Amino acid sequence: MPQFVSVDHIDKIFPLSNGGTYFALKDISLEVKKGEFISLIGHSGCGKSTLLNMVAGLDLPTEGIVMLEDEKITSPGPERMVVFQNYSLLPWLTVRQNIALAVEQVLSYLPKAEQDSIIDHNINMVGLSHAADKPPGQLSGGMKQRVAIARALSIKPKLLLLDEPFGALDALTRGNLQEKLMEICEESQVTAIMVTHDVDEALLLSDRVIMLTNGPESQIGQIMDVNIPRPRHRLEVVNHPSYYSMRSEIIYFLNQQKKDKKLKARSNTVTARYGLEKVNLEIGFVPLTACAPLVVAKEKGFFTKHGLDEVKLVREPSWRGITDDLVRGYLDAAQVPAGMPLWLTLGGRDGKPVPMTTSLTMTRNGNGITLGKKFYDQGVFSLSDFKKSLLQSTDRVHTLGMVHPSSLHNLLLRYWLAAGGIHPDRDVNLTTIPPAQMVSNLKAGNIDGYCVGEPWNIRAATEGIGYTIATDLEIWLGHPGKVLGVREDWALAYPNTHLALIKALLEACEYCADNQNSEEIRQILCRPEYVDTVPEYINIGNPEQYTCSIDQPLRQYAHHQFHGTGLNRPSRTEQLWIMTQMARWGTVPFPRNWVEILERICNVSAFSTAARELGMLEIGYKRPPIQLFDGTIFNTDDPIGYLNDLEIKSDIHIADVILDSPRAKVA
Amino acid sequence: MTAVQRRPNTNSFQGAVGKQIQKILPNIVPPMVAIAIFLVIWQLFSWTPGAVLPGPIKVVEETKTLILNPFYDNGGLDKGLFWQVLASLQRVATGYILAAIVGISLGVLVGTSKVMSKALDPIFQFLRTVPPLAWVPIALAALQKNEPAALFVIFITAIWPILINTAVGVQQIPQDYRNVARVLKLSRSKFFFKILIPSALPYIFTGLRIAIGLAWLAIIAAEIVMSGIVGIGFFIWDAYTNGYVSEVILALFYIGAVGMILDKLMAKLQTLIVKEQ
Numbered sequence: 001m002p003q004f005v006s007v008d009h010i011d012k013i014f015p016l017s018n019g020g021t022y023f024a025l026k027d028i029s030l031e032v033k034k035g036e037f038i039s040l041i042g043h044s045g046c047g048k049s050t051l052l053n054m055v056a057g058l059d060l061p062t063e064g065i066v067m068l069e070d071e072k073i074t075s076p077g078p079e080r081m082v083v084f085q086n087y088s089l090l091p092w093l094t095v096r097q098n099i100a101l102a103v104e105q106v107l108s109y110l111p112k113a114e115q116d117s118i119i120d121h122n123i124n125m126v127g128l129s130h131a132a133d134k135p136p137g138q139l140s141g142g143m144k145q146r147v148a149i150a151r152a153l154s155i156k157p158k159l160l161l162l163d164e165p166f167g168a169l170d171a172l173t174r175g176n177l178q179e180k181l182m183e184i185c186e187e188s189q190v191t192a193i194m195v196t197h198d199v200d201e202a203l204l205l206s207d208r209v210i211m212l213t214n215g216p217e218s219q220i221g222q223i224m225d226v227n228i229p230r231p232r233h234r235l236e237v238v239n240h241p242s243y244y245s246m247r248s249e250i251i252y253f254l255n256q257q258k259k260d261k262k263l264k265a266r267s268n269t270v271t272a273r274y275g276l277e278k279v280n281l282e283i284g285f286v287p288l289t290a291c292a293p294l295v296v297a298k299e300k301g302f303f304t305k306h307g308l309d310e311v312k313l314v315r316e317p318s319w320r321g322i323t324d325d326l327v328r329g330y331l332d333a334a335q336v337p338a339g340m341p342l343w344l345t346l347g348g349r350d351g352k353p354v355p356m357t358t359s360l361t362m363t364r365n366g367n368g369i370t371l372g373k374k375f376y377d378q379g380v381f382s383l384s385d386f387k388k389s390l391l392q393s394t395d396r397v398h399t400l401g402m403v404h405p406s407s408l409h410n411l412l413l414r415y416w417l418a419a420g421g422i423h424p425d426r427d428v429n430l431t432t433i434p435p436a437q438m439v440s441n442l443k444a445g446n447i448d449g450y451c452v453g454e455p456w457n458i459r460a461a462t463e464g465i466g467y468t469i470a471t472d473l474e475i476w477l478g479h480p481g482k483v484l485g486v487r488e489d490w491a492l493a494y495p496n497t498h499l500a501l502i503k504a505l506l507e508a509c510e511y512c513a514d515n516q517n518s519e520e521i522r523q524i525l526c527r528p529e530y531v532d533t534v535p536e537y538i539n540i541g542n543p544e545q546y547t548c549s550i551d552q553p554l555r556q557y558a559h560h561q562f563h564g565t566g567l568n569r570p571s572r573t574e575q576l577w578i579m580t581q582m583a584r585w586g587t588v589p590f591p592r593n594w595v596e597i598l599e600r601i602c603n604v605s606a607f608s609t610a611a612r613e614l615g616m617l618e619i620g621y622k623r624p625p626i627q628l629f630d631g632t633i634f635n636t637d638d639p640i641g642y643l644n645d646l647e648i649k650s651d652i653h654i655a656d657v658i659l660d661s662p663r664a665k666v667a
Numbered sequence: 668m669t670a671v672q673r674r675p676n677t678n679s680f681q682g683a684v685g686k687q688i689q690k691i692l693p694n695i696v697p698p699m700v701a702i703a704i705f706l707v708i709w710q711l712f713s714w715t716p717g718a719v720l721p722g723p724i725k726v727v728e729e730t731k732t733l734i735l736n737p738f739y740d741n742g743g744l745d746k747g748l749f750w751q752v753l754a755s756l757q758r759v760a761t762g763y764i765l766a767a768i769v770g771i772s773l774g775v776l777v778g779t780s781k782v783m784s785k786a787l788d789p790i791f792q793f794l795r796t797v798p799p800l801a802w803v804p805i806a807l808a809a810l811q812k813n814e815p816a817a818l819f820v821i822f823i824t825a826i827w828p829i830l831i832n833t834a835v836g837v838q839q840i841p842q843d844y845r846n847v848a849r850v851l852k853l854s855r856s857k858f859f860f861k862i863l864i865p866s867a868l869p870y871i872f873t874g875l876r877i878a879i880g881l882a883w884l885a886i887i888a889a890e891i892v893m894s895g896i897v898g899i900g901f902f903i904w905d906a907y908t909n910g911y912v913s914e915v916i917l918a919l920f921y922i923g924a925v926g927m928i929l930d931k932l933m934a935k936l937q938t939l940i941v942k943e944q
Contacts, residue, residue, distance in 0.1 A: 056850065058846055058849060058850070075849075076846070076849040076850045076852070077850065077852060078850060078851055078852060080850070081850060082846070082850050084843055084846065084847070086843060088841075088843035088844065088846065088847050090844065090847070090861070090862065090865070092865040092866075092868075093861070101851070101853075101857075101861060102851050105851050105852065105853055105854070105857065106851060106852075155851075
């Protein structure tokens with residue numbers, strides 16, 4: 001089917017009064033199908049109204065063209081009727097006269113009686129027959145907007161353009177009008193483009209949400225399909241399982257735009273000192289018990305000890321935020337899930353490979369799988385119980401939460417499910433939710449369970465809404481949890497800083513592993529700037545803690561391992577396991593050049609140098625081969641053979657992943 | 668849109684009238700008192716030794732016939748004050764209507780066309796500042812006769828505020844209304860009558876109201892200079908040259924009163940036509 005509206009590579013440059021120019025929109029391309037409802041969303045000044053005006057023909061693009069049904073738009077016309085932001089009713093005409101002005105002009109070929117009946121019909125449709133003979137000055141804002149909508153629809157436009165139609169209305173009126181608009185759109189099969197800054201409004205009304213980046217040179221940042229079935233109702237859409245994830249996706253995008261602006265304004269200086277190339281570091285973390293080494297290094301002065309005296313810890317709400325800011329260079333380093341360096345390197349983010357490197361494993365263990373209380377009531381205490389329960393309730397899809405496609409939580413959860421004969425993509429539905437939002441989502445019933453790091457499993461148990469069905473003890477004891485991740489070009493540009501960072505964190509890990517310090521660390525972690533919780537939820541150093549029950553202790557807690565022989569060394573074997581697992585579920589392709597990639601990811605020499613300089617000698621140590629709870633031993637020599645032998649897996653594709661040759665970042 | 672709940676009116680009719688008077692009194696008493704004080708001071712000044720101008724009592728005594736007989740007509744220039752004022756008003760009406768027609772048309776032209784606005788604005792700004800009296804000799808020289816010259820002076824005085832306000836009003840038509848017209852592809856005449864004129868109307872009326880004051884101002888000045896015509900302006904001049912100071916003062920009251928009434932009428936008309944928007 002041919003596109004109904006097509007916006008083809010348009011630029012818009014406004015001349016300024018001081019002689020300069022403002023580059024408002026850059027290279028916008030957009031296609032709209034007939035009958036589709038599209039929202040343009042973005043911060044003020046991002047050019048969304050400008051884009052709408054160009055579709056309306058009220059303004060013309062500097063470059064590129066806008067087409068409606070294969071006709072170039074060069075001037076405004078009634079087939080592209082606009083509902084203006086401030087109603088734009090003529091105050092000297094009554095409601096009826098305002099609509100009549102449009103109808104008499106546009107539908108002048110119809111007999112008068114027919115015109116009148118169209119006017120009446122449209123006034124009735126928006127429920128304003130009682131006010132038909134009043135001037136707009138006597139109407140409330142919501143009524144005025146209804147008149148504007150009636151005027152627009154009365155001339156049966158091919159395309160309806162709405163410029164923040166409900167922006168000036170109170171919440172209640174807005175809600176009612178949104179419903180009304182949806183009804184009308186569905187009745188008359190209108191194609192519509194709406195500008196809005198209200199996320200909920202966009203989700204409620206649209207089939208697709210177009211997110212624009214901040215100006216100047218605004219672009220389409222992201223396009224989201226809203227696959228909530230119609231007819232939709234304002235109070236019901238929020239119950240749709242993907243509503244909140246879509247909502248948070250848009251809000252994340254908008255926040256990111258705001259942040260970008262701030263970060264662009266920030267001075268980008270590199271402070272070198274004490275023979276280190278850069279001492280002003282911004283290191284990202286996500287609030288979890290596992291962030292203890294970073295927090296300790298900062299609070300107990302390990303960073304300063306190694307010369308890094310301007311370290312700022314940046315608390316990110318989600319792993320997504322960490323990856324975005326790492327890739328864009330706003331973060332120097334970050335504590336990341338063990339699989340994330342590989343995931344980024346293999347192009348997990350937008351398919352563009354970003355070479356990463358890791359030289360330190362900061363934590364192991366500390367994860368668990370939590371299921372909602374209803375499974376507990378059904379007597380689900382093991383993987384096979386869970387499978388049975390799933391088989392009994394095939395009428396609904398069970399959704400499990402995990403934190404990021406590249407995190408071990410995802411991989412272990414999938415492995416665990418698959419080992420029990422449950423296909424993680426077909427038999428259940430996995431969704432990405434930031435760690436700190438797991439408990440509330442479980443409580444709200446949006447998900448049936450999750451796999452996440454502490455303290456969020458303990459939280460569910462203590463709040464009585466869920467219980468831990470499996471921990472690292474019964475999946476993979478001692479699996480890598482969080483690692484230090486930096487971009488490869490960063491590590492090459494600041495080798496001494498990188499080394500100092502590893503040393504500081506290694507010492508912090510050692511400090512964390514000492515049971516005598518655990519009480520102190522718990523207190524520090526609870527602070528609002530870190531995990532922001534109460535000490536009861538933070539478990540460090542007391543392995544006797546039983547955590548996972550609602551009524552009785554069921555399972556022992558596999559507490560975090562921060563330091564110990566061979567614990568902190570980055571392991572190629574483990575990375576290879578992660579690589580095969582991510583390929584197993586189709587998250588990334590399995591690279592034919594996997595040996596090269598593993599070597600670039602795991603910078604063991606940086607770790608060894610750091611350990612040696614600290615006097616922590618680990619030479620000659622080997623970790624045992626990887627064996628998980630199902631007994632399968634992972635063969636490092638033939639990963640492709642291993643993948644082929646697996647019974648439960650997604651489509652695996654094998655490809656060459658071409659990385660740029662290692663190059664230091666140009667500061 | 669909420670229904671205002673009124674207290675049931677239990678007051679008797681007399682009570683209502685009393686209320687009405689109570690409402691009006693605060694508006695009427697202060698100006699009355701002020702006028703009385705003004706008259707007293709004026710009278711006191713006229714009693715001071717060496718005072719030339721008559722006091723209010725003397726003015727009323729000396730002009731009793733004129734006050735009591737505004738409608739007498741002895742032919743020629745010897746007419747009652749009503750006729751004098753009427754003659755002036757007729758001139759104002761003619762000149763003013765002409766000024767309104769030309770001023771609004773030119774104003775629309777200047778307001779709609781950027782080129783026109785740029786070309787003509789300096790000329791308008793220049794001519795606008797020329798005082799009415801300065802036009803009198805030119806008008807007399809060009810038109811030879813008193814009557815058309817007087818009309819011209821009124822016209823040229825009244826046209827500027829009308830023209831400039833109309834132009835501003837047209838330029839100030841909100842972009843929203845223009846966009847509505849563009850999207851609907853309204854014809855030129857529809858745009859003119861449905862959008863341009865209604866939208867500029869408040870501005871046009873402001874101009875008209877300023878202009879009526881100026882026109883009245885101008886006619887007095889013009890008539891004073893033009894001898895031998897019936898009109899309140901020349902009446903003053905005539906009285907002055909004959910030494911009837913009291914008559915001059917009386918005519919002054921007439922002029923003031925008429926000016927005020929004209930302004931109030933215009934304001935009334937404005938609120939009538941330019942509905943609350």
